Amino acid sequence: MKRALVPIGAALTAILLLALSGAAFGHSPRELLGLLITGSVGSSFALQGTLLKSVPLLLTGLSVVLAFRAGVWNIGGEGQFIVGALAALVASRYGAIASIAAAMLAGAAWSSLATLMRLWRNAPEVLTTILLNFTAIHLLGWCVNGPLRERAAMYPQSDLAGASLPRFGGIALAVIACVAAWFLLYRTREGLRLRATGSNANAAEWAGINVRAQLARAMAISGAMAGLAGGIELLGVTHRLFERFAAGYGYSGIAVALLAQLHPLATLASAFFFGALVTGAGELQRTANISAAVATFGQAAVILTLIGFEHVRRRA
Amino acid sequence: MRLTRITKTFGATRAVDDVSLDINAGEVLALVGENGAGKTTLMRVAAGELAFDSGAVSDRGAVGFVHQHFLLVPELTIAENLAVTSSGFRFATHRTLVREATEIIASTGIALHDASRRVADLSVGEKSKLELIKAIAKKPSTLILDEPTSVLTPHESEELFTVMRTLAANGTAIVFISHKLPEVLAVAQRIVVMRAGRIVLDTREATAERLARAMTQSPLPVRGERARVRGALAHERGDLKLHENEILAIVGVAGNGQSQLARALRDALPEAAHIPEDRTRDGIVADLSIAENLALRGVPPEAMTLYSVRAQSARQRAGDLSGGNQQKVILARELDRHPRIIVAAEPTRGLDLDATAFVHEKLRAAANGGAAILLITSDLDEAFALADTMQVIYRDELSERMTPEEAASRVANLMAGVA
Numbered sequence: 001m002k003r004a005l006v007p008i009g010a011a012l013t014a015i016l017l018l019a020l021s022g023a024a025f026g027h028s029p030r031e032l033l034g035l036l037i038t039g040s041v042g043s044s045f046a047l048q049g050t051l052l053k054s055v056p057l058l059l060t061g062l063s064v065v066l067a068f069r070a071g072v073w074n075i076g077g078e079g080q081f082i083v084g085a086l087a088a089l090v091a092s093r094y095g096a097i098a099s100i101a102a103a104m105l106a107g108a109a110w111s112s113l114a115t116l117m118r119l120w121r122n123a124p125e126v127l128t129t130i131l132l133n134f135t136a137i138h139l140l141g142w143c144v145n146g147p148l149r150e151r152a153a154m155y156p157q158s159d160l161a162g163a164s165l166p167r168f169g170g171i172a173l174a175v176i177a178c179v180a181a182w183f184l185l186y187r188t189r190e191g192l193r194l195r196a197t198g199s200n201a202n203a204a205e206w207a208g209i210n211v212r213a214q215l216a217r218a219m220a221i222s223g224a225m226a227g228l229a230g231g232i233e234l235l236g237v238t239h240r241l242f243e244r245f246a247a248g249y250g251y252s253g254i255a256v257a258l259l260a261q262l263h264p265l266a267t268l269a270s271a272f273f274f275g276a277l278v279t280g281a282g283e284l285q286r287t288a289n290i291s292a293a294v295a296t297f298g299q300a301a302v303i304l305t306l307i308g309f310e311h312v313r314r315r316a
Numbered sequence: 317m318r319l320t321r322i323t324k325t326f327g328a329t330r331a332v333d334d335v336s337l338d339i340n341a342g343e344v345l346a347l348v349g350e351n352g353a354g355k356t357t358l359m360r361v362a363a364g365e366l367a368f369d370s371g372a373v374s375d376r377g378a379v380g381f382v383h384q385h386f387l388l389v390p391e392l393t394i395a396e397n398l399a400v401t402s403s404g405f406r407f408a409t410h411r412t413l414v415r416e417a418t419e420i421i422a423s424t425g426i427a428l429h430d431a432s433r434r435v436a437d438l439s440v441g442e443k444s445k446l447e448l449i450k451a452i453a454k455k456p457s458t459l460i461l462d463e464p465t466s467v468l469t470p471h472e473s474e475e476l477f478t479v480m481r482t483l484a485a486n487g488t489a490i491v492f493i494s495h496k497l498p499e500v501l502a503v504a505q506r507i508v509v510m511r512a513g514r515i516v517l518d519t520r521e522a523t524a525e526r527l528a529r530a531m532t533q534s535p536l537p538v539r540g541e542r543a544r545v546r547g548a549l550a551h552e553r554g555d556l557k558l559h560e561n562e563i564l565a566i567v568g569v570a571g572n573g574q575s576q577l578a579r580a581l582r583d584a585l586p587e588a589a590h591i592p593e594d595r596t597r598d599g600i601v602a603d604l605s606i607a608e609n610l611a612l613r614g615v616p617p618e619a620m621t622l623y624s625v626r627a628q629s630a631r632q633r634a635g636d637l638s639g640g641n642q643q644k645v646i647l648a649r650e651l652d653r654h655p656r657i658i659v660a661a662e663p664t665r666g667l668d669l670d671a672t673a674f675v676h677e678k679l680r681a682a683a684n685g686g687a688a689i690l691l692i693t694s695d696l697d698e699a700f701a702l703a704d705t706m707q708v709i710y711r712d713e714l715s716e717r718m719t720p721e722e723a724a725s726r727v728a729n730l731m732a733g734v735a
């Protein structure tokens with residue numbers, strides 16, 4: 001439990017900083033804080049919004065947790081999210097289950113491109129996964145302007161998906177994925193090998209573990225999680241694809257995972273917190289006319305205070 | 317420079333034990349000894365890089381130290397690498413840097429052409445020349461070279477010796493750390509041998525035989541109870557034959573191919589037990605618990621008590637254990653499965669007497685139980701205490717198989733490559 005104090009403290013401090021910085025622009029910090037809270041968890045409507053935002057964050061967060069725990073630097077959640085949604089849309093005519101499965105497979109395949117590049121030319125994953133994000137973003141843009149454009153051809157967006165999830169069905173799936181990730185990491189031999197590889201690949205190799213296979217596997221599982229996030233977002237929330245579909249969920253997953261200290265179960269709380277930050281920021285925009293981009297500022301503040309707190313804790 | 321009664325400890329080991337040494341201007345002094353004898357530690361103390369526990373250093377002057385590993389920036393050119401060591405602010409173009417570097421290089425008398433080349437593109441020999449130039453450019457009164465020839469071709473080594481002689485003739489004190497006896501005899505005017513943190517020989521007239529003997533001080537074979545009879549052949553690989561019920565010790569000065577041998581066996585025999593030489597890098601996963609480290613090989617946490625790992629519980633982080641206890645965890649992980657073949661590299665390096673005795677006991681028990689054991693060690697006492705058969709490794713080559721009795725008289729020369 002002690003380990004949780006640092007991230008919780010960092011998150012609270014960041015929110016306080018966010019509210020205080022409002023003072024510089026003539027807003028009362030207390031009022032801003034109140035709006036953030038009522039806008040995110042203050043009513044059942046607000047709470048629903050927060051939960052819906054939390055689902056993709058939880059899954060992209062888990063994607064990062066699984067990768068980072070194995071020592072694989074997958075920064076490509078954004079691209080895997082998009083490719084997952086694309087596959088889900090294409091497969092949606094075969095029903096929701098096929099659609100979700102396609103999303104996970106596509107995410108895994110997309111992330112595994114980075115593994116292939118690692119094996120082929122020793123290209124670092126940090127680089128290849130981030131570049132694959134741009135590839136995916138442009139692939140999506142081309143699709144919704146071309147082959148997947150709605151039949152009415154009014155907007156650069158796709159038709160409605162052929163299947164859908166109940167509005168909160170995604171929450172159940174995400175929580176199951178979360179528990180499954182925890183079980184994999186902490187209750188199976190396979191997960192132990194992943195973690196051993198992540199914390200000391202040399203020793204893992206001497207203990208008879210095939211390190212390269214572990215890295216490939218972790219990358220694929222991580223991609224599948226991000227792809228699942230994209231599929232759920234499509235089938236449960238947006239029902240269509242459009243250019244700015246991913247909205248940074250892939251990148252936010254990194255913040256979610258770091259605040260959760262790379263623990264799958266803590267990711268639940270962390271994703272909910274960041275989800276609340278996004279909906280709370282929406283309320284700020286509507287009521288106090290402050291740009292919702294303040295949510296991004298909040299994310300950055302959380303990570304920076306987290307780093308600061310960690311630094312202090314290590315010195316103490 | 318004068319070192320008086322220097323003592324330096326790392327944890328429980330005395331790396332340098334009450335050593336006094338005068339380093340004279342105009343003299344090439346060779347400091348020889350096995351790995352871990354304390355040569356580098358003593359010289360780092362002399363250079364002021366390491367704090368010491370007791371003793372005194374006087375008349376230190378300016379010390380140049382050429383380390384065994386390169387301290388160069390590979391992305392920069394030769395000229396830039398020379399320029400970054402000078403302090404103070406000034407404007408510089410590539411051309412002026414190259415011109416100045418060329419002058420510096422010429423003044424040292426070392427041949428290294430075209431200072432505008434990137435260090436990453438240089439050969440290993442050229443890199444070590446550049447390190448030497450960097451050190452000489454500061455005009456040190458004492459120049460320390462740590463195993464400078466280990467990466468040089470014979471021709472490059474000759475060049476280096478010429479530079480060393482010239483520098484000494486001009487009044488620089490030179491300390492040459494090495495374990496290659498022929499070179500030492502060729503270049504040094506005075507030879508100091510260290511063993512286990514102490515100076516055991518300080519001479520101006522030495523022979524290879526005398527040095528080899530002083531370096532290793534071949535101990536008399538310590539015969540434990542050996543009721544083992546060599547069993548069937550378990551693995552064969554070139555000159556290496558592993559038999560059941562036998563401990564085969566490979567001894568040699570570190571860096572003669574031991575690590576490569578252990579690694580090759582790891583890849584060839586994934587099911588065998590492997591105790592890696594570098595415990596923290598290759599052995600233990602520090603962030604995992606003791607139980608998790610054991611589970612990597614499917615060993616239950618109860619094995620911990622069997623191997624008397626001292627810890628609060630099996631859930632304790634393995635990285636927080638002492639070195640000896642970490643080694644016991646590795647031992648438990650590798651030996652509890654009763655493997656047919658055991659490859660143990662430097663299994664007691666850095667351990668105290670109790671832990672060492674424990675490791676030896678476990679290895680003996682495994683051999684008595686039928687395992688084929690390969691012990692790779694640079695500790696001769698350990699080899700003689702455990703081995704049924706011995707081989708010396710020198711420049712990646714294994715000597716013939718010897719009984720410990722035969723080895724006692726031959727091992728020193730074989731290790732030094734003078735046999």
